Structure formats: structure tokens, C-alpha cells
Amino acid sequence: MANAAIKLTNLAKSYRRHDAVKHLNLEVRQGELFGFLGPNGAGKTTTIKMLTGLLEPTSGSAAINGIDIWENPLNAKEKLAYVPDQPNLYPKLTGWDYLEFVASVFRIPNDQFQSQANELLKIFSLSEQANDLIESYSHGMKQKIAICGALISDPDVLFMDEPTVGLDPKSARTLKNLLRKLCDNGMTVFLSTHILEIAEQMCDRVGIIFEGDIIALGTMDELKASDGTDQSLEDIFLELTGGEDQQAMISEISDNGDAK
Ligand SMILES: Nc1ncnc2c1ncn2[C@@H]1O[C@H](COP(=O)(O)OP(=O)(O)OP(=O)(O)O)[C@@H](O)[C@H]1O
Incomplete structure (x- = not known):
């Protein structure tokens, strides 16, 4: 791929003897909105942490715009931003102060920061809560200020772990529209989600x-074509990850329960 x-x-990570991530090979091209799906414990967060320089791989490598994140971390980190599923913010800063702090780390000129x-x-x-302390923010507001902080540096590549969890429907829609627009303008987004509808739609x-x-791996059309049916992403996901068997067992148990 020319512009990965x-x-x-x-890329691999083992925790003691447990192989949490096994030799992943993947390229995401510039401007792509890539959804990383998997059941609990599949290795999504471990992968994202290795890609953002927070967790050292056991083996293999990861590059952002061609820059190896582990060999050249500062240069690679200049290009990326990360919104974790549980953002660690500074409770005693106001939302505005937090954004100003992030902008200062990225040396963003003041007039650009302000606008x-x-x-x-x-x-x-x-806007109305910008001067309130972050400790007074609701969970969803904290999530939103973390997203603002990630976008303030205008990153080339944005990583998000479960970005819509905790957001109300209006904010989730705002985020979806914004991500689409940012990708159409050349930003690359790598997001993990359990919400298959989000992956399917956006x-x-x-x-x-x-x-x-x-x-x-593929577009929705490719996944459906490889399956040979016109299933939803949820059906494909459950079939591939074994969730279908569990669903069948649950139905059986409840059927047996009903019969008693
Ligand atoms: N610090 C750690 N020490 C030991 N094992 C870990 C550690 N972090 C994660 N694991 C294990 O690695 C595997 C992958 O975990 P990971 O958090 O990457 O999964 P995930 O796909 O993000 O899951 P979820 O959807 O539940 O957040 C799991 O089996 C988990 O128990």
C-alpha cells in the first residue's frame, strides 16, 4: 500500500505465557476510517496501546506514516492522538486549561489554538462548561473534552477506544459525522468498538x-461476499467469533427452562 x-x-504481545496479540499484519491507508472489532479480551486495547507507544510489543513493529513508533517515538507521536476508553484527565484543570495544556505540548500557536x-x-x-473544573464534568462530558484534546493537535492518525460509549445519541451522531468529515479531509481513524452498527454504518x-x-478483514461488501450471504455485520461477527454457539446454548437453556 503506497500511503500506509x-x-x-x-506485531505481537505476550503477557507471561499468554499470547494476547499474535503476529498481526495490517495496513490502514491515509484517509481511511478503520473499525477494529472483537469480543471481550480479543486483544483490541493491547493492539492500540502498542500502536500508540504505550505498551512495548514482544515482537514485530508498528509504524505511523512510515515512522516506527518504538524506534522513533517522539516523531511518531507528533503525528497521532489517542482517546482511551477511560480518559485520564486532570480533574483540577478546567476544560479550557486542559485544551491549552495539550496545545502547549504540541507547540500550537496561540491564535490557532484559540480558534x-x-x-x-x-x-x-x-462552550458553556469550558471554564468549569473537569472534576465537575459528567462521564460523557469528560469523554467529549478528551476527544477535543485529541483533535486540537490536528493529528494525522487518530486512535479511539470505544469512542461512543458514554455519549448521548446527539453527541454520538456529532462524533460520527465529524470523524467522517475528518477522514474525507485526509485524517486516518482507527477505532475499536463493540457497537457493530457503528462499524457497519461508518x-x-x-x-x-x-x-x-x-x-x-475488508469492507462490509467484501465481508458479506466472502460469507456468500447477505448477513449483517452482527451475524458475521457472531459466526466468526463463536458467539452464535453461545446464543444457541442460551436459547436451549431458556427453552428447557420454559418446558419445566
Ligand atoms: N496487563 C495485563 N496482564 C496480563 N494479561 C493482560 C493484561 N492486559 C490484557 N491482558 C490479557 O490480554 C488479552 C487481551 O486483552 P485486551 O485488553 O487487549 O482485550 P480487548 O479486546 O481490548 O477486550 P475488551 O473488549 O474487553 O476491552 C486478554 O486475555 C487479557 O486478559
Whole structure:
């Protein structure tokens, strides 16, 4: 792929004897909105942490815009932003102070910071709370200020772990529309989600990880074609990750229960 914004080469992580992520090879191109799906414990967060320089791989490599995140961390980290599922914010800062702090780390000129911060706060309906302490924010507001903080540096590549969890429907829609627009303008987004509907509606391509391996990769049309049916992503996901068997067992148990 000519313009791989994210490249994983044999990327692996073992925790003691447990192989959490097994030799992943994947390229995500510039401007792509990529959905990373998998059941609990499949290895999504472990992979994202390795890609963002937070967790050292056991073997293999990861590159952001061609820059190896572990060999050249500062240069690679200049290009990326990460919104974890549980953002660690500074409770004694106001939302505005937090954005200003992030902007100072990325050496963003003040006039650019001011206009970008105001625009992002407006998009996420946080303008009125910008001068309140983050400790007074609700969970969803914290999630939104973390997203604003990630976008303030105008990253080339944005990683998000479960970005819509905790957001109300309006904010989730705002985020979906914004991500689509940012990708159309050249940003690359790599997001993990359990919400298959989100992946189905908004992602250009999805990868399904199961027990540390990527077991399916492609556009929705490609996944459906490889399956030979016109199933929903949920059906394909459950079929591939064994959830279908569990569903059948649950039905059987409840049927037996009903019969008694
Ligand atoms: N610090 C750790 N020490 C030991 N094992 C870990 C550690 N972190 C994760 N694991 C294990 O690695 C595997 C992958 O975990 P990971 O958190 O990457 O999964 P996930 O796909 O993000 O799951 P979820 O959807 O539940 O957040 C799991 O089996 C988990 O128990």
C-alpha cells in the first residue's frame, strides 16, 4: 500500500505465557476510517496501546506514516492522538486549561489554538462548561473534552477506544459525522468498538480480531461476499467469533427452562 498511515508488521504481545496479540499484519491507508472489532479480551486495547507507544510489543513493529513508533517515538507521536476508553484527565484543570495544556505540548500557536478550541467546544456543546473544573464534568462530558484534546493537535492518525460509549445519541451522531468529515479531509481513524452498527454504518473497512488474530478483514461488501450471504455485520461477527454457539446454548437453556 503506497500511503500506509498505520502499518503493523508481525506485531505481537505476550503477557507471561499468554499470547494476547499474535503476529498481526495490517495496513490502514491515509484517509481511511478503520473499525477494529472483537469480543471481550480479543486483544483490541493491547493492539492500540502498542500502536500508540504505550505498551512495548514482544515482537514485530508498528509504524505511523512510515515512522516506527518504538524506534522513533517522539516523531511518531507528533503525528497521532489517542482517546482511551477511560480518559485520564486532570480533574483540577478546567476544560479550557486542559485544551491549552495539550496545545502547549504540541507547540500550537496561540491564535490557532484559540480558534480551534472554540470550534471544537462548540461542536461538542461544551462552550458553556469550558471554564468549569473537569472534576465537575459528567462521564460523557469528560469523554467529549478528551476527544477535543485529541483533535486540537490536528493529528494525522487518530486512535479511539470505544469512542461512543458514554455519549448521548446527539453527541454520538456529532462524533460520527465529524470523524467522517475528518477522514474525507485526509485524517486516518482507527477505532475499536463493540457497537457493530457503528462499524457497519461508518467504517470504510473493518478488521475482526479474535484470540489475538485478525480473522476477517475488508469492507462490509467484501465481508458479506466472502460469507456468500447477505448477513449483517452482527451475524458475521457472531459466526466468526463463536458467539452464535453461545446464543444457541442460551436459547436451549431458556427453552428447557420454559418446558419445566
Ligand atoms: N496487563 C495485563 N496482564 C496480563 N494479561 C493482560 C493484561 N492486559 C490484557 N491482558 C490479557 O490480554 C488479552 C487481551 O486483552 P485486551 O485488553 O487487549 O482485550 P480487548 O479486546 O481490548 O477486550 P475488551 O473488549 O474487553 O476491552 C486478554 O486475555 C487479557 O486478559
